[in-house]
Amino acid sequence: MNITRRYSRGVKVGDVQIGGGAPIVLQSMTNTDTRDVERTCAQIRALMDAGCDLVRVAAPDMESARALGMIKDNVGVPLIADIHFDYRLALKAIECGADKIRINPGNIGSFDRVKKIVEAAANKGVAMRIGVNAGSLEKKLRKEKGITAEAMLESCLNQVRAIEREGFEDIVLAIKASSIPLTIEANRMLASAVEYPLHLGLTEAGIPGAGSIKSTVAMSILLAEGIGDTIRISLTGDPLNEIRDGLVMLRALGLKPPGLDIISCPTCARSHGDVEALAKRLHTELSGVDTPLKIAVMGCEVNGPGEAREADIGIAFAKNGGGIIFKRGEIVDRTKDIFNSIMDELKGII
Amino acid sequence: MNITRRYSRGVKVGDVQIGGGAPIVLQSMTNTDTRDVERTCAQIRALMDAGCDLVRVAAPDMESARALGMIKDNVGVPLIADIHFDYRLALKAIECGADKIRINPGNIGSFDRVKKIVEAAANKGVAMRIGVNAGSLEKKLRKEKGITAEAMLESCLNQVRAIEREGFEDIVLAIKASSIPLTIEANRMLASAVEYPLHLGLTEAGIPGAGSIKSTVAMSILLAEGIGDTIRISLTGDPLNEIRDGLVMLRALGLKPPGLDIISCPTCARSHGDVEALAKRLHTELSGVDTPLKIAVMGCEVNGPGEAREADIGIAFAKNGGGIIFKRGEIVDRTKDIFNSIMDELKGII
Numbered sequence: 001m002n003i004t005r006r007y008s009r010g011v012k013v014g015d016v017q018i019g020g021g022a023p024i025v026l027q028s029m030t031n032t033d034t035r036d037v038e039r040t041c042a043q044i045r046a047l048m049d050a051g052c053d054l055v056r057v058a059a060p061d062m063e064s065a066r067a068l069g070m071i072k073d074n075v076g077v078p079l080i081a082d083i084h085f086d087y088r089l090a091l092k093a094i095e096c097g098a099d100k101i102r103i104n105p106g107n108i109g110s111f112d113r114v115k116k117i118v119e120a121a122a123n124k125g126v127a128m129r130i131g132v133n134a135g136s137l138e139k140k141l142r143k144e145k146g147i148t149a150e151a152m153l154e155s156c157l158n159q160v161r162a163i164e165r166e167g168f169e170d171i172v173l174a175i176k177a178s179s180i181p182l183t184i185e186a187n188r189m190l191a192s193a194v195e196y197p198l199h200l201g202l203t204e205a206g207i208p209g210a211g212s213i214k215s216t217v218a219m220s221i222l223l224a225e226g227i228g229d230t231i232r233i234s235l236t237g238d239p240l241n242e243i244r245d246g247l248v249m250l251r252a253l254g255l256k257p258p259g260l261d262i263i264s265c266p267t268c269a270r271s272h273g274d275v276e277a278l279a280k281r282l283h284t285e286l287s288g289v290d291t292p293l294k295i296a297v298m299g300c301e302v303n304g305p306g307e308a309r310e311a312d313i314g315i316a317f318a319k320n321g322g323g324i325i326f327k328r329g330e331i332v333d334r335t336k337d338i339f340n341s342i343m344d345e346l347k348g349i350i
Numbered sequence: 351m352n353i354t355r356r357y358s359r360g361v362k363v364g365d366v367q368i369g370g371g372a373p374i375v376l377q378s379m380t381n382t383d384t385r386d387v388e389r390t391c392a393q394i395r396a397l398m399d400a401g402c403d404l405v406r407v408a409a410p411d412m413e414s415a416r417a418l419g420m421i422k423d424n425v426g427v428p429l430i431a432d433i434h435f436d437y438r439l440a441l442k443a444i445e446c447g448a449d450k451i452r453i454n455p456g457n458i459g460s461f462d463r464v465k466k467i468v469e470a471a472a473n474k475g476v477a478m479r480i481g482v483n484a485g486s487l488e489k490k491l492r493k494e495k496g497i498t499a500e501a502m503l504e505s506c507l508n509q510v511r512a513i514e515r516e517g518f519e520d521i522v523l524a525i526k527a528s529s530i531p532l533t534i535e536a537n538r539m540l541a542s543a544v545e546y547p548l549h550l551g552l553t554e555a556g557i558p559g560a561g562s563i564k565s566t567v568a569m570s571i572l573l574a575e576g577i578g579d580t581i582r583i584s585l586t587g588d589p590l591n592e593i594r595d596g597l598v599m600l601r602a603l604g605l606k607p608p609g610l611d612i613i614s615c616p617t618c619a620r621s622h623g624d625v626e627a628l629a630k631r632l633h634t635e636l637s638g639v640d641t642p643l644k645i646a647v648m649g650c651e652v653n654g655p656g657e658a659r660e661a662d663i664g665i666a667f668a669k670n671g672g673g674i675i676f677k678r679g680e681i682v683d684r685t686k687d688i689f690n691s692i693m694d695e696l697k698g699i700i
Contacts, residue, residue: 001531034619058619060650082618084652107652135656147660178613178646178657180602181351184574204613204646204657207629209559210598211614216566217602224534224571234616236647237626242616248560252530252567263528263554264561266584266592268432269384269408276587279557296528296554297586300410302434302457306485307528307554310497 003253006226008197011127011170014078014099016054018127018172018230019197024223024255025230026246027199028239029056029082034064034071041074043239048077050243051259051290054230056080056102065089069096080129087113094120100172102129105159106138118168127170130163132156133203134177149185152177156190172230174199180218187222197229207236212245223253259290260350263307264297271299273317273338281339291350295342313345353603356576358547361477361520364428364449366404368477368522368580369547374573374605375580376596377549378589379406379432384414384421391424393589398427400593401609401640404580406430406452415439419446430479437463444470450522452479455509456488468518477520480513482506483553484527499535502527506540522580524549530568537572547579557586562595573603609640610700613657614647621649623667623688631689641700645692663695 010020018025028047032039034057044055059065059081072079080100081093087108090101094117101121105114121128132155134147145151152175160171173196175186183202191198202218205211215233222228233246250256264279265271279297286295296311298304305324308314314326315338325333325341335341360370368375378397382389384407394405409415409431422429430450431443437458440451444467451471455464471478482505484497495501502525510521523546525536533552541548552568555561565583572578583596600606614629615621629647636645646661648654655674658664664676665688675683675691685691 001534029616029618031617031621032619040619060620064619084620133656135660136652137656178660181604184351204615204648206612206614207626207633209562209595210612210633212559212563213566213595213598214602216563217570217599220567220570221574236614236616236629239616245559245563248563249567252564254531262556262560264556264586265554266379266586266589267381268379269382269390269414270410270434271381276557279586283557283560298554302486306483306487310485310528 001224001254003224003255004226006191007195008229009169009195011172011197013054013080013127016078022229024228024250025053026051026243026250026256027054027056027080027230027232028052028242029058029232031239034058034060035067037067037070037074040067040071044071044075044077047239047243048075050240051247052243054078054080056082058082059089059093060084062089062092065092066096068093068098072097087117090117091120094124094126098126100127100129102131104131104133104136105162106132106136106155111162114163115166118163118166121170122168125170127172128163128168129172129174129199130156130159131174131176131199132159134179134182135203147177147182149182149189152182152186153189153193157193160194160196171196172199173197174201176201176203178202178204180214183218184221187227188225191227198227200228200231201234203234205234208241208245211235212241216245216249220249220253223255258292260286260293260295262286262295262297263311265299265304267299270302271317272319273299273321273323275299275317278315278338282342285343286350289350293349312349313342315342351574351604353574353605354576356541357545358579359519359545361522361547363404363430363477366428372579374578374600375403376401376593376600376606377404377406377430377580377582378402378592379408379582381589384408384410385417387417387420387424390417390421394421394425394427397589397593398425400590401597402593404428404430406432408432409439409443410434412439412442415442416446418443418448422447437467440467441470444474444476448476450477450479452481454481454483454486455512456482456505457486461512464513465516468513468516471520472518475520477522478513478518479522479524479549480506480509481524481526481549482509484529484532485553497527497532499532499539502532502536503539503543507543510544510546521546522549523547524551526551526553528552528554530564533568534571537577538575541577548577550578550581551584553584555584558591558595561585562591565595566599570599570603573605608642610636610642611644612636612647613644613661615649615654617649620652621667622669623649623671623673625649625667628665628688632692635693636700639700643699662699663692665692
């Protein structure tokens with residue numbers, strides 16, 4: 001499966017490039033109180049350690065906007081400020097060093113205010129993400145066209161054209177809904193209409209599990225079509241889940257270099273051992289490991305030896321309840337102490 | 351997003367049709383000991399109650415193959431028998447009432463034995479799923495072409511052509527790997543090469559979470575292209591997870607009628623209440639509910655009222671920590687006892 005990425009112009013967010021042929025940028029967003037600089041910095045560091053490329057921070061008030069400066073100095077990575085309603089928060093965030101401003105021009109008030117944000121961003125080389133959301137579509141468009149991909153596209157293009165007229169083009173666009181078909185359709189239309197890089201997301205996907213699957217449906221279809229330059233899987237709760245699931249998705253698509261991949265069979269009446277317990281124990285034990293390795297846990301002799309042989313480390317349960325351990329295709333052990341045998345084989349590799 | 355399904359001929363499995371314009375058939379597989387008729391029946395009933403359309407049961411020995419008859423009499427739904435290595439198990443399963451036999455002709459031995467299965471299936475109007483798996487590809491093809499989509503396609507077509515020559519066409523095909531790009535590529539090629547319905551799956555996807563996301567990437571890309579007539583999300587552990595996640599995916603794609611959809615915002619510095627706790631409590635409390643309803647849990651005033659208004663029941667947390675409850679667009683309550691207010695509004699609907 002070869003994904004031919006859609007052409008998009010590159011937009012710089014600090015030293016991170018979105019679009020223009022750069023690898024997909026994986027984002028998340030803090031959910032700490034932004035004014036609590038220490039906790040916010042800790043969460044940003046945890047996200048970056050987990051594989052996040054860019055972090056967004058909400059600035060719902062002046063104190064939060066000011067805190068961005070301290071946060072950025074502390075963590076030393078580019079930051080995106082998430083601004084709604086008050087253009088002065090955007091100006092303050094830019095002043096304090098935000099590298100990208102995310103606004104929905106529809107809720108900033110008059111275009112004069114949007115213009116002030118654009119001017120400030122242009123002066124400091126700050127990028128802007130313009131977001132259109134089905135949930136906050138302008139009343140006029142909603143009445144005329146309903147909540148449709150066409151209405152969302154029109155709303156987005158109106159905003160883009162107005163900002164372009166100010167000579168500003170460091171723009172990333174997002175067009176989102178909580179409906180998956182609507183999100184896909186609107187993004188396909190937007191991808192054909194502009195050359196700006198696109199930020200993919202599904203609004204209010206929900207909690208990990210169902211929310212991850214819904215986001216993956218929407219994004220993987222678009223990414224497979226080459227659409228999307230940066231993504232965020234939005235999940236209710238700890239943002240680390242967004243990075244964990246986003247990495248799995250991007251790696252599955254071949255859009256991020258591989259990491260640790262533990263595959264395991266679904267178990268059936270044929271399983272000779274407790275595949276689930278072993279797979280879960282390996283997931284827990286190796287949760288911090290990111291070495292590109294494939295570990296296969298197989299319950300029986302049907303696909304077991306085949307898959308185990310193709311993996312870096314493989315184990316196929318045998319009829320006696322023990323297991324055959326494979327390392328890059330060679331049998332290296334037959335044992336009942338499977339977990340420790342695998343961990344031994346992993347020594348020096350991870 | 352309109353999905354134009356690929357044309358495929360319809361194949362009947364008892365009263366369930368796969369392909370030929372029928373809705374996507376959601377499958378799972380028992381992981382109980384098939385000889386334990388009581389536990390296997392209980393698991394099949396739980397799967398069907400959760401939304402499963404067809405259940406597969408492994409028959410690794412004669413006692414299991416014989417048990418299929420009792421199981422089928424007990425549960426009263428069509429059954430698929432999963433057979434490897436020994437053609438006599440397939441004959442016994444067919445004799446005992448299996449409605450479809452899943453084999454990998456490559457591990458049955460001589461084609462004479464496959465022929466015996468085909469004859470028995472034809473005599474009783476039993477369908478067959480022919481599965482090719484990257485992990486058990488014939489040595490000769492593996493050496494010649496490597497583990498590639500081309501080799502997998504060739505293996506599959508060789509088997510299909512041989513069975514067609516026996517005049518048998520009630521065939522469902524599956525071509526799987528644990529690699530997502532390989533699974534996608536092989537299925538695209540197979541979809542163009544034949545008119546049989548296709549069973550989609552990702553081999554050894556892993557445990558729920560990562561395994562669900564990997565499966566969703568592979569399948570949603572194919573399903574969006576109209577490829578796939580029946581699916582199974584294979585996950586290590588309790589097969590109920592396969593149905594739960596499969597339903598979320600198919601509903602997200604609009605390929606199953608909607609059920610209960612709880613959407614919730616990802617939470618950020620702006621959230622006025624504990625979105626995560628409320629969303630999780632609703633998920634738990636409403637876990638058995640399948641009424642087509644959208645419930646929105648929103649942390650603040652940015653997209654909150656908009657999304658909450660579009661939902662059947664919506665709640666947007668307010669600055670005072672309380673919530674505004676919406677019912678089909680109308681504000682029906684402002685309360686601090688949000689959970690009970692939502693449950694009250696749901697009375698008579700669910």
